[in-house]
Amino acid sequence: MLDLLGTLTRTHTCGELRAADAGKSVVLLGWVNRRRDHGNLIFLDLRDRYGITQIVLDKEVGEAAHAKAEHSRPEYVVAAVGKVRLRDKDVINPKMPTGEVEIVASELRILNDAKVPPFSPSEEAIGNEEVRLKYRYIDLRRPEMQRNFEVRHKVALAVREYLSGEGFFEIETPFMTRSTPEGARDYLVPSRVHPGEFYALPQSPQLFKQILMISGMDRYFQIARCFRDEDLRADRQPEFTQIDLEMTFPQQETIFGVVEGFMAAAFKAVGIDLPVPFPKISYDEAMRNYGIDKPDLRLPGLADVKAAFTAENLAALVIDPNLPVVALRIPKVGELSRKERDDNKPLFDQRKGAKYIDDLKRLEKGFPEAAAKVRELAGAEADDLLIIVAGDAATHIQASDTKTPGRLSEREIAVYSAAGNFRVELARKYAERHGAFAVTDGVVTDEGRNTGIVDGSKAFRPIWVTDFPMFEHDPETGKWMPAHHPFTSPHEEDMDRLVSDPASVRARYYDLAMNGLELGSGSIRIHQQQVQQEIFRALGMSDEEAKARFGFFLEALQYGTPPHGGIALGLDRLVMILAGANSLREVIAFPKTAKAIDLMVDAPTPVSEQQLRELHIKPTKG
RNA sequence: GGGGACGUAGUUCAGUUGGUUAGAACGCUGCCCUGUCACGGCAGAGGUCGCGGGUUCGAGUCCCGUCGUCCCCGCCA
Numbered sequence: 194m195l196d197l198l199g200t201l202t203r204t205h206t207c208g209e210l211r212a213a214d215a216g217k218s219v220v221l222l223g224w225v226n227r228r229r230d231h232g233n234l235i236f237l238d239l240r241d242r243y244g245i246t247q248i249v250l251d252k253e254v255g256e257a258a259h260a261k262a263e264h265s266r267p268e269y270v271v272a273a274v275g276k277v278r279l280r281d282k283d284v285i286n287p288k289m290p291t292g293e294v295e296i297v298a299s300e301l302r303i304l305n306d307a308k309v310p311p312f313s314p315s316e317e318a319i320g321n322e323e324v325r326l327k328y329r330y331i332d333l334r335r336p337e338m339q340r341n342f343e344v345r346h347k348v349a350l351a352v353r354e355y356l357s358g359e360g361f362f363e364i365e366t367p368f369m370t371r372s373t374p375e376g377a378r379d380y381l382v383p384s385r386v387h388p389g390e391f392y393a394l395p396q397s398p399q400l401f402k403q404i405l406m407i408s409g410m411d412r413y414f415q416i417a418r419c420f421r422d423e424d425l426r427a428d429r430q431p432e433f434t435q436i437d438l439e440m441t442f443p444q445q446e447t448i449f450g451v452v453e454g455f456m457a458a459a460f461k462a463v464g465i466d467l468p469v470p471f472p473k474i475s476y477d478e479a480m481r482n483y484g485i486d487k488p489d490l491r492l493p494g495l496a497d498v499k500a501a502f503t504a505e506n507l508a509a510l511v512i513d514p515n516l517p518v519v520a521l522r523i524p525k526v527g528e529l530s531r532k533e534r535d536d537n538k539p540l541f542d543q544r545k546g547a548k549y550i551d552d553l554k555r556l557e558k559g560f561p562e563a564a565a566k567v568r569e570l571a572g573a574e575a576d577d578l579l580i581i582v583a584g585d586a587a588t589h590i591q592a593s594d595t596k597t598p599g600r601l602s603e604r605e606i607a608v609y610s611a612a613g614n615f616r617v618e619l620a621r622k623y624a625e626r627h628g629a630f631a632v633t634d635g636v637v638t639d640e641g642r643n644t645g646i647v648d649g650s651k652a653f654r655p656i657w658v659t660d661f662p663m664f665e666h667d668p669e670t671g672k673w674m675p676a677h678h679p680f681t682s683p684h685e686e687d688m689d690r691l692v693s694d695p696a697s698v699r700a701r702y703y704d705l706a707m708n709g710l711e712l713g714s715g716s717i718r719i720h721q722q723q724v725q726q727e728i729f730r731a732l733g734m735s736d737e738e739a740k741a742r743f744g745f746f747l748e749a750l751q752y753g754t755p756p757h758g759g760i761a762l763g764l765d766r767l768v769m770i771l772a773g774a775n776s777l778r779e780v781i782a783f784p785k786t787a788k789a790i791d792l793m794v795d796a797p798t799p800v801s802e803q804q805l806r807e808l809h810i811k812p813t814k815g
Numbered sequence: 816g817g818g819g820a821c822g823u824a825g826u827u828c829a830g831u832u833g834g835u836u837a838g839a840a841c842g843c844u845g846c847c848c849u850g851u852c853a854c855g856g857c858a859g860a861g862g863u864c865g866c867g868g869g870u871u872c873g874a875g876u877c878c879c880g881u882c883g884u885c886c887c888c889g890c891c892a
């Protein structure tokens with residue numbers, strides 16, 4: 194028989210009572226975390242979002258309350274009425290913030306019972322994610338998850354406060370909008386009123402926010418839900434949240450300043466000092482130094498070691514002398530065994546004509562001078578893992594190595610990115626040995642938040658990546674594709690080469706990367722209608738097609754569009770980094786599986802014939 | 816669309832060369848216990864070895880298919 198709450202009111206949370214509260218009469222409400230039954234003496238650990246407090250049920254103090262405790266079980270919801278008592282010195286629990294006190298309960302009410310849960314929120318590690326997602330309400334009771342959502346809340350709040358203080362208005366844009374197929378696939382919403390027609394869920398509020406600039410809103414932001422119907426990854430969910438902003442009359446640096454401001458504020462809100470401004474690197478430099486456009490600065494970059502080899506050396510090693518020769522170095526990993534090297538083979542992408550040398554001992558035997566020079570150029574310590582990556586002279590691959598002065602060729606990029614990806618894979622695999630990733634784990638702790646600001650300069654390494662190429666060449670279609678989105682402005686001094694030499698055109702486009710993760714992208718937009726049309730043409734889009742897809746926008750551009758620009762940052766990814774999590778699912782309350790299923794509500798599902806008829810939809814399958 | 820890992824009790828996992836009645840820990844149930852905090856002690860319950868088919872005298876174990884979860888490539892302007 195369950196008890197009624199009646200007029201009982203919570204006086205304290207389960208995390209706040211301390212020695213100074215001794216003697217107070219209190220009412221605590223929460224879930225039974227654990228029960229320790231000693232016969233005539235029972236301990237209940239009562240848990241809520243704020244912590245755990247021990248309740249003592251002594252048969253001699255209250256027989257009825259003691260009997261209730263005998264019947265209570267983990268996850269029962271109970272009310273404890275009693276007095277705060279200082280614990281004797283020898284039974285103080287130093288591991289708990291409330292460990293100096295306990296509640297001597299005179300009354301215990303069982304407000305609700307609970308089935309035996311498939312796993313306990315009091316367990317440290319739960320492995321089975323399927324079960325966690327199905328019983329998400331139990332999973333979310335775990336202190337770790339509650340902490341993650343506290344971080345998420347604080348970050349979002351700090352961003353809002355900061356941007357508001359900088360004059361940004363938070364403005365909502367529609368969820369049901371027009372399909373403008375660009376990059377990702379749209380989620381479509383059928384219209385009942387307009388047979389055969391569909392709304393689309395926004396992939397981002399891109400065009401709306403640009404139109405808000407045309408509208409003279411000056412500074413806009415939104416913590417916006419976005420939808421993309423693409424395959425999932427650990428860091429990609431079909432619906433996700435972006436910190437989206439746009440402003441009128443910015444220079445690139447103006448936007449960097451705003452982002453650095455709210456990032457610092459967000460980190461400060463969870464107790465971390467994030468130094469500003471963030472370093473900057475051009476796309477080309479990023480490729481040369483890290484082999485990737487989202488560099489992880491927690492580990493050393495690539496070193497150019499071509500100078501270590503003579504032409505004869507390169508020929509003997511079957512290395513293409515016209516392509517880069519670089520060394521990747523991971524500290525403290527040490528020399529790899531034969532077996533380890535074999536195991537690592539699949540981690541290297543050999544498809545694009547790159548090769549690597551990971552047996553430095555053998556290189557030292559055959560080419561002692563070159564090997565010594567490589568070590569020197571790479572700045573390698575004795576216990577560093579050192580691997581050389583170069584172009585394979587024996588592979589003839591179909592890739593353009595036409596060189597635009599000042600830009601990297603496709604083949605050069607292939608070698609750099611093979612090295613860069615290998616570096617990332619190995620760094621992840623040997624994370625325990627080099628220890629550079631461990632710092633982020635547990636930086637956001639209760640201790641950190643309570644004792645002041647922690648120095649985050651080593652654990653969190655943001656970097657701006659700038660000057661991306663405007664176009665990418667698609668080898669399959671032979672067309673030039675926008676490297677990013679087609680509303681990005683080219684550099685003013687590159688404009689005249691839009692048609693004559695598209696590969697050399699730089700975009701006023703920038704990414705913010707942190708710890709090897711792309712946190713966000715933005716750009717200075719095109720604000721002149723003619724330029725926008727030229728870009729569409731350069732992309733092989735006819736004027737008619739452009740008009741059909743973006744006519745409303747091209748029209749809007751003609752009514753006094755100010756120069757404008759902005760950025761969108763993934764809130765989920767940001768919180769994931771702060772929480773030290775390795776999946777977005779840890780920081781999204783109700784996420785989807787890799788197959789885009791919600792295991793708790795079981796979505797998607799078929800719908801009734803009736804619903805389909807009303808929407809004028811006839812499925813071809815199922 | 817492709818590659819890889821995994822799937823055994825509620826949970827985490829073990830299960831040898833294919834061989835008797837499939838095990839452990841935690842959890843769960845009952846009894847005992849007044850200072851535990853991962854309480855302890857005794858007793859007990861709990862299994863379609865993901866599912867389907869095949870090979871075999873015999874399959875958790877081998878083969879084929881299928882489903883599910885995770886990771887990666889493609890994809891994600």
